[in-house]
Amino acid sequence: MQRFAALLDRLSFEPRRSAKLALMTDYFRSETDPARGLALAALTGGLSFRHAKPAMLRALVAERVDPHLFELSYDFVGDLSETIALIWPAAAGEETAAPDLPEVVERLQQAGRGEAPGMIAGWLDALDETGRWALLKLVTGGLRVGVSARLAKTAVAALGSLQPDDIEQVWHGLSPPYYGLFAWALGEGEQPQTDDPVPFRPAMLAHPLEARDMEVLDTADFAAEWKWDGIRVQAAVSAGRDGRLRRRLYSRTGDDISGAFPDLVETLDFDAALDGELLVVIDGKVQSFNALQQRLNRKTVPAKMMRELPAAIRAYDLLALGGEDLRERPFRERRAMLEEFLKQLDHPRIDLSPLVPSPDWAALTRAREAPADHHEGEDAAAIEGLMLKRWDAPYVSGRPKGQWYKWKRDPFRVDAVLMYAQRGHGKRSSYYSDYTFGVWREGEEGAELVPVGKAYFGFTDEELLEIDRFVRQNTINRFGPVREVRHEPQTGLVIEVAFEGLNRSTRHKSGVAMRFPRVARLRWDKPPAEADRIEALLALLPQDEATAIR
Amino acid sequence: MREASSSAGTTGGDVLTLTAEGLYCPAGGFHIDPVRPVERALVTHGHADHARPGNGAVMASRETLDIMAIRYGEDFTGTRQEAVPGEAIRIGDVSVSFHPAGHVLGSMQVKIETAKGTRVVVSGDYKRQADPTCAPFEPLACDVFVTEATFGLPVFRHPPVAEEIGKLLKSLSLFDGRTHLVGAYSLGKAQRVIAELRAAGYERTIYLHGALERLCSYYQAQGIDLGTLEPVGRRAKELAGEIVLCPPGQLADRWARRFGDPVTAVASGWVRVRARARQRGAELPLVISDHADWDDLRETVAETGAGEIWVTHGAEEALVHWCRQQGLAARPLNLIGYGDEGDAAEPAGNVEAADRAAGIGSTT
Ligand SMILES: [Zn+2]
Numbered sequence: 010m011q012r013f014a015a016l017l018d019r020l021s022f023e024p025r026r027s028a029k030l031a032l033m034t035d036y037f038r039s040e041t042d043p044a045r046g047l048a049l050a051a052l053t054g055g056l057s058f059r060h061a062k063p064a065m066l067r068a069l070v071a072e073r074v075d076p077h078l079f080e081l082s083y084d085f086v087g088d089l090s091e092t093i094a095l096i097w098p099a100a101a102g103e104e105t106a107a108p109d110l111p112e113v114v115e116r117l118q119q120a121g122r123g124e125a126p127g128m129i130a131g132w133l134d135a136l137d138e139t140g141r142w143a144l145l146k147l148v149t150g151g152l153r154v155g156v157s158a159r160l161a162k163t164a165v166a167a168l169g170s171l172q173p174d175d176i177e178q179v180w181h182g183l184s185p186p187y188y189g190l191f192a193w194a195l196g197e198g199e200q201p202q203t204d205d206p207v208p209f210r211p212a213m214l215a216h217p218l219e220a221r222d223m224e225v226l227d228t229a230d231f232a233a234e235w236k237w238d239g240i241r242v243q244a245a246v247s248a249g250r251d252g253r254l255r256r257r258l259y260s261r262t263g264d265d266i267s268g269a270f271p272d273l274v275e276t277l278d279f280d281a282a283l284d285g286e287l288l289v290v291i292d293g294k295v296q297s298f299n300a301l302q303q304r305l306n307r308k309t310v311p312a313k314m315m316r317e318l319p320a321a322i323r324a325y326d327l328l329a330l331g332g333e334d335l336r337e338r339p340f341r342e343r344r345a346m347l348e349e350f351l352k353q354l355d356h357p358r359i360d361l362s363p364l365v366p367s368p369d370w371a372a373l374t375r376a377r378e379a380p381a382d383h384h385e386g387e388d389a390a391a392i393e394g395l396m397l398k399r400w401d402a403p404y405v406s407g408r409p410k411g412q413w414y415k416w417k418r419d420p421f422r423v424d425a426v427l428m429y430a431q432r433g434h435g436k437r438s439s440y441y442s443d444y445t446f447g448v449w450r451e452g453e454e455g456a457e458l459v460p461v462g463k464a465y466f467g468f469t470d471e472e473l474l475e476i477d478r479f480v481r482q483n484t485i486n487r488f489g490p491v492r493e494v495r496h497e498p499q500t501g502l503v504i505e506v507a508f509e510g511l512n513r514s515t516r517h518k519s520g521v522a523m524r525f526p527r528v529a530r531l532r533w534d535k536p537p538a539e540a541d542r543i544e545a546l547l548a549l550l551p552q553d554e555a556t557a558i559r
Numbered sequence: 560m561r562e563a564s565s566s567a568g569t570t571g572g573d574v575l576t577l578t579a580e581g582l583y584c585p586a587g588g589f590h591i592d593p594v595r596p597v598e599r600a601l602v603t604h605g606h607a608d609h610a611r612p613g614n615g616a617v618m619a620s621r622e623t624l625d626i627m628a629i630r631y632g633e634d635f636t637g638t639r640q641e642a643v644p645g646e647a648i649r650i651g652d653v654s655v656s657f658h659p660a661g662h663v664l665g666s667m668q669v670k671i672e673t674a675k676g677t678r679v680v681v682s683g684d685y686k687r688q689a690d691p692t693c694a695p696f697e698p699l700a701c702d703v704f705v706t707e708a709t710f711g712l713p714v715f716r717h718p719p720v721a722e723e724i725g726k727l728l729k730s731l732s733l734f735d736g737r738t739h740l741v742g743a744y745s746l747g748k749a750q751r752v753i754a755e756l757r758a759a760g761y762e763r764t765i766y767l768h769g770a771l772e773r774l775c776s777y778y779q780a781q782g783i784d785l786g787t788l789e790p791v792g793r794r795a796k797e798l799a800g801e802i803v804l805c806p807p808g809q810l811a812d813r814w815a816r817r818f819g820d821p822v823t824a825v826a827s828g829w830v831r832v833r834a835r836a837r838q839r840g841a842e843l844p845l846v847i848s849d850h851a852d853w854d855d856l857r858e859t860v861a862e863t864g865a866g867e868i869w870v871t872h873g874a875e876e877a878l879v880h881w882c883r884q885q886g887l888a889a890r891p892l893n894l895i896g897y898g899d900e901g902d903a904a905e906p907a908g909n910v911e912a913a914d915r916a917a918g919i920g921s922t923t
């Protein structure tokens with residue numbers, strides 16, 4: 010546990026990607042099995058402990074620390090695990106030996122609900138501040154040390170001569186503590202046989218199109234297609250050696266999200282891997298992102314939800330067919346095979362993402378600005394922009410240069426007033442970095458502010474400090490981690506918020522919900538009275554939005 | 560402000576009142592660590608939020624008077640009077656004495672005794688950990704104890720300094736090709752870090768940012784052994800593998816870029832909290848503080864035997880809460896101005912600004 014804690018501690022303070030990699034690779038090389046495999050599982054989000062929930066940890070610390078002192082400390086530190094790690098009082102009596110990582114993982118996974126609290130308390134007594142912090146991060150599953158699953162796998166690949174994507178290909182067939190993977194990476198064993206007929210194929214991603222690209226690129230070299238406002242997925246279906254059909258739906262980052270979409274996944278009867286956009290489609294019409302959002306991040310789905318918000322795939326690409334990997338072939342060939350494949354398949358919930366004619370940049374510019382005029386259906390509202398794909402490009406994982414471009418619609422902007430602020434997480438946990446903002450509407454007693462959204466990124470570190478200072482100096486109410494700040498016509502902070510679109514929402518008092526709102530600029534120069542009114546937002550709503558939701 | 564605005568009904572209130580300038584003793588006609596110029600000031604130590612220029616008269620320890628002259632020039636006050644530690648003198652209707660606070664060189668607590676025999680001690684900033692660069696804190700029995708509470712939250716328990724110095728030396732051996740840049744305040748912290756490095760057996764030359772030179776020389780002139788020190792001057796990459804000290808505000812400054820890819824260490828009690836350490840750009844946080852931690856604050860309050868505790872300077876609420884649980888009368892002073900201007904000799908960075916906004920003192 011101590012070596013793992015030291016690794017996490019170093020990682021959490023190390024900003025350099027290369028140094029993070031070096032630290033992890035060094036740890037994986039010098040640590041033994043099974044500890045290193047369990048560490049890898051922890052770093053890739055692959056460990057979870059049912060009984061170690063924040064509420065239980067709070068109860069443990071409540072037995073030992075005055076509740077008011079705890080709350081004051083938590084408010085200052087901002088992170089629950091860290092607060093507990095720092096405030097945990099020294100154990101009376103004899104010192105016990107600190108536990109090692111395999112002991113913690115093994116015992117806690119086998120522990121019953123009643124045993125877990127005593128076990129964790131005993132380890133907290135035996136560890137120092139850093140050890141306690143790492144233990145709590147581990148058991149609550151939120152390491153947040155600035156390491157993505159991808160980076161951890163890259164560190165394993167760097168043990169020998171593997172590429173990160175070599176590991177991605179076999180990853181979903183492996184499980185902790187990854188004995189075979191480490192042996193392979195170190196050149197001491199064969200590639201692990203995964204038996205997985207439906208692996209994740211790392212996604213190909215696009216660069217944003219910039220003005221200078223338009224000067225040098227020839228539209229004839231590219232296919233143009235709509236960029237749909239859903240989530241990018243990969244549907245992989247194939248029979249294993251036992252002849253049983255495996256179906257899997259992956260997110261863009263390789264997370265298996267099949268469980269959230271059984272209505273769709275169960276209908277996939279083919280032997281292929283599709284790249285496409287997951288959308289909610291009702292009577293042939295693509296619904297707003299808001300509708301899809303209700304279906305995301307679920308382990309189980311109520312039947313009613315599947316009925317009312319049916320999921321579908323709009324296909325972009327074909328990565329494998331009948332056991333053959335197509336990724337080396339140019340897009341032109343893959344596209345032709347995709348069209349033929351979908352025609353044969355004739356699946357009610359899978360259709361083809363149409364191409365947009367691209368004779369020149371002028372035509373593409375017009376299409377991007379007014380998709381409704383360039384697309385026959387009513388789906389224009391679900392179009393986020395255009396994708397440009399080089400006709401002769403193979404399907405390469407990652408973001409290869411010059412192959413794919415995304416050309417988004419310009420964001421919308423609105424001047425809103427900061428109303429509430431909440432402490433952030435991780436690096437920002439002791440700063441007020443989550444902002445609820447509102448616009449004016451006519452209330453019973455004249456103009457009032459109504460919240461229309463939340464933003465927690467888009468600002469610079471310096472702006473964060475400025476807003477944090479403003480929040481602390483202008484607090485008028487506190488609700489746990491949330492502070493209400495002054496928002497009067499002449500006193501308050503106006504934020505220019507950029508966002509990608511607007512939906513009607515029954516969950517928000519204002520009746521609207523923003524897509525990807527973020528802080529575009531701080532308008533210290535503008536008095537709140539001059540911020541926007543709700544009417545300006547309502548004008549952006551699609552006409553028949555109301556029908557889209559429940 | 561609610562309780563601070565009225566001083567009636569308490570023992571301490573008969574001796575000290577709160578004014579816009581800070582704590583005031585009407586019977587003696589003096590302020591203690593005033594935040595604005597006053598006629599007569601008693602100054603506990605040389606940090607810029609406690610010791611300010613422009614007063615009519617200043618009484619302080621010899622070292623504090625020297626430090627104020629170094630920082631503000633010889634004309635920092637109208638008249639000056641040296642306080643000899645432990646020696647009581649009469650000012651107006653009260654008797655006053657100065658006693659070591661263990662915070663930085665020359666730091667003192669101020670003890671006031673009235674004609675009726677009421678004893679009030681104003682701690683200034685203090686710590687209980689050993690410090691080779693200054694006299695240790697002297698516990699004083701009193702009726703009213705005015706204590707700082709910069710680290711007055713139970714999450715602050717400072718580790719042994721040797722452990723933190725060990726982290727720095729270990730990193731130095733691990734990354735022996737990188738300069739180790741240590742951010743430390745110019746008065747007290749810098750000299751303590753150097754002295755502790757020497758105590759750990761580190762004998763190489765330690766290099767200093769220009770802003771640290773004068774005070775380090777002063778410490779050496781007072782007989783404190785800091786080993787061989789040299790200004791960084793125009794040196795840059797040739798300091799690979801060496802220890803360089805600078806004010807914390809310089810870590811993110813252009814000045815620091817000359818060292819290429821240094822390991823950035825920050826010596827401060829605040830870096831115990833990760834978010835604060837990261838915000839300061841610490842890759843190697845060294846939890847070294849010149850203030851009392853939570854355990855030492857409580858122990859000291861108990862040790863004074865005072866029945867009435869006034870809490871100032873930082874996280875007042877938690878310590879007040881604890882005192883009341885112990886059956887002690889306690890009040891937060893909510894004094895404004897301490898930690899507010901930062902340390903005038905060193906540029907206050909954004910971090911200090913954020914801590915100030917959080918209502919927490921910004922000196923080390
Ligand atoms: Zn001080």
Ligand SMILES: [Zn+2]
Binds near residue numbers: 606609897898920
């Ligand atoms: Zn102070």
